[in-house]
Amino acid sequence: MSGLVNPTVARITLRATLSRKRALLFAIPAAVLIVLTLVLKATHAPSRAWPSHVLGTFGFSVLLPLTALIIGTSVLGAEVDDGSIVHLLATPVRRFSVVATKFGVATGLTIVFAAVPELIAALIAGGGSASPLGGDKVGLVSISTSQFATGLFVGALACSVIYNAVFVMVSVATTRAIAVGLLYVLVWETLLANFVSGVRLLSVSHYGLGIAGGFVTDPALQAGLGVLTSVVMGIIVTAAALLLAVSLLSSFTLKGEPA
Amino acid sequence: MPDPQAAGVIHDLGYRGYDGPRLGRAQIVRALTWHSFRSAFGIGRGVKGKIVPLLAVIAMCLPALVNAFAVASGNQRLFGYDVYVPSLRAAVVIVFISAQAPELVSRDLRSRVLPLYFCRPLRRGDYPLAKYLAMTAALLILIEVPLVVLYLGTIASANGGSAVWTQTRALIPGLGVGLMWAVLFAAIGLVLASLTGRRAYSTGVVAISCILTFFLALLLIDAEGGMKDATSTGARVAGLFSPFTILDGVRVWLGGDPGTGLVPDPGGYGPLYGVVAVILLAACLAGLAARYRKVSQA
Numbered sequence: 217m218s219g220l221v222n223p224t225v226a227r228i229t230l231r232a233t234l235s236r237k238r239a240l241l242f243a244i245p246a247a248v249l250i251v252l253t254l255v256l257k258a259t260h261a262p263s264r265a266w267p268s269h270v271l272g273t274f275g276f277s278v279l280l281p282l283t284a285l286i287i288g289t290s291v292l293g294a295e296v297d298d299g300s301i302v303h304l305l306a307t308p309v310r311r312f313s314v315v316a317t318k319f320g321v322a323t324g325l326t327i328v329f330a331a332v333p334e335l336i337a338a339l340i341a342g343g344g345s346a347s348p349l350g351g352d353k354v355g356l357v358s359i360s361t362s363q364f365a366t367g368l369f370v371g372a373l374a375c376s377v378i379y380n381a382v383f384v385m386v387s388v389a390t391t392r393a394i395a396v397g398l399l400y401v402l403v404w405e406t407l408l409a410n411f412v413s414g415v416r417l418l419s420v421s422h423y424g425l426g427i428a429g430g431f432v433t434d435p436a437l438q439a440g441l442g443v444l445t446s447v448v449m450g451i452i453v454t455a456a457a458l459l460l461a462v463s464l465l466s467s468f469t470l471k472g473e474p475a
Numbered sequence: 476m477p478d479p480q481a482a483g484v485i486h487d488l489g490y491r492g493y494d495g496p497r498l499g500r501a502q503i504v505r506a507l508t509w510h511s512f513r514s515a516f517g518i519g520r521g522v523k524g525k526i527v528p529l530l531a532v533i534a535m536c537l538p539a540l541v542n543a544f545a546v547a548s549g550n551q552r553l554f555g556y557d558v559y560v561p562s563l564r565a566a567v568v569i570v571f572i573s574a575q576a577p578e579l580v581s582r583d584l585r586s587r588v589l590p591l592y593f594c595r596p597l598r599r600g601d602y603p604l605a606k607y608l609a610m611t612a613a614l615l616i617l618i619e620v621p622l623v624v625l626y627l628g629t630i631a632s633a634n635g636g637s638a639v640w641t642q643t644r645a646l647i648p649g650l651g652v653g654l655m656w657a658v659l660f661a662a663i664g665l666v667l668a669s670l671t672g673r674r675a676y677s678t679g680v681v682a683i684s685c686i687l688t689f690f691l692a693l694l695l696i697d698a699e700g701g702m703k704d705a706t707s708t709g710a711r712v713a714g715l716f717s718p719f720t721i722l723d724g725v726r727v728w729l730g731g732d733p734g735t736g737l738v739p740d741p742g743g744y745g746p747l748y749g750v751v752a753v754i755l756l757a758a759c760l761a762g763l764a765a766r767y768r769k770v771s772q773a
Contacts, residue, residue, distance in 0.1 A: 277690075
């Protein structure tokens, strides 16, 4: 059982995460995004740059972080929560491999429930439209659908990876992973990162938008970072979060919750 | 010799009896409300239980403190009493209800203590009523305290009684808006959180439904022309998609300044916002009462 990914752990995690009505919870944000895109597509000409707003703002600061938050914190957090993690840790599976497997499953699920809907919505929306001065309707540069969709999809893939690394780490670090993650997503990612430009350097959704910006130049996406910065910072954050998760899980102690 | 007062109540487990006064239903509701109110702020819980409510209160009060310094150095008051800092207030309220509403209701479902509560002289509606009162009071503290800080920070540098009176007159509708927020969001948070006994998932349910609807409404307002260009019917009714924008619409309808909040002026649709807000509140409370009519499944 050497190697990075343990198939048994992966299978159990997948089954536990998708069981019962929970999968429905992950699917709601994606469904809302697609329905919203369909409705706006039916009622508006794509001249107001709404595809970029819907897919950029809603997709990258709401859909991706929320889906990743719910999935990323539940793959490991659910077992920490009910205490069954001890059974897993008692098996001769390396802690690194546990974290890597959980992270892999979470990333895969996030791609299915968030990045793919983002791609579908981008294809439906049919290309953003960039106006050089932002909001000005004169001089619209239309962007081809495929280019727009590819850019957003790759950005969303990158976001799925980075977010899940962060949230898996958070779920090992604290028993209130969802509450802490929520605070981070709302206050850091949606509020601060959009108002304080320095925060963007440490904001996952801006890494995603930066990477998307490498494929498609659309000022309405409001990518605050360059491609290279985004890629490098994304890799650093992912690696740091995973290493921290492994080291936290290595010295993991199960604490009884005070009543 | 069984006490005739205690008929129908399981108290006698064969241990040494208690024949002192029994405080009855009203006292149980009071105690449950007080206990729930304390746990909404993590009082009586471990350090970890205090992190989120404490951070929420600090984040909420920070702008008011900044305002005190700004006013002291000669500026005007930075934030309105009725809207405060709209996006921050919405974000903090979302975090607070999604972290603390499950704290109030999911734990009891998870550890299956509800049958123990209900074998006391407690009626079915009393338990959700106590939880609702506690959550409303907690939200009132969270929302109104920063407004009072804002007010005190402003009048501390005001000169003359008329300036103080102007501030007081502006504060009162602000407190009213805060009351609307507390009453509605306590109901929404509790009814969603009581759907499941797993705290992590009920947090997720509350958070996802609040955030999704909030951003949905903001995006629709934006796509329909935005805050400034609010003449289209679309922009005026787009706010109906989220409780935050509904309440802001009610605020504008009741005479608030349309340019400062979350939604454009609803114009003739103002009463619609009021009606929807009342219906939403009634639906949440009815759902909460219905949820606790039968508690066999956690």
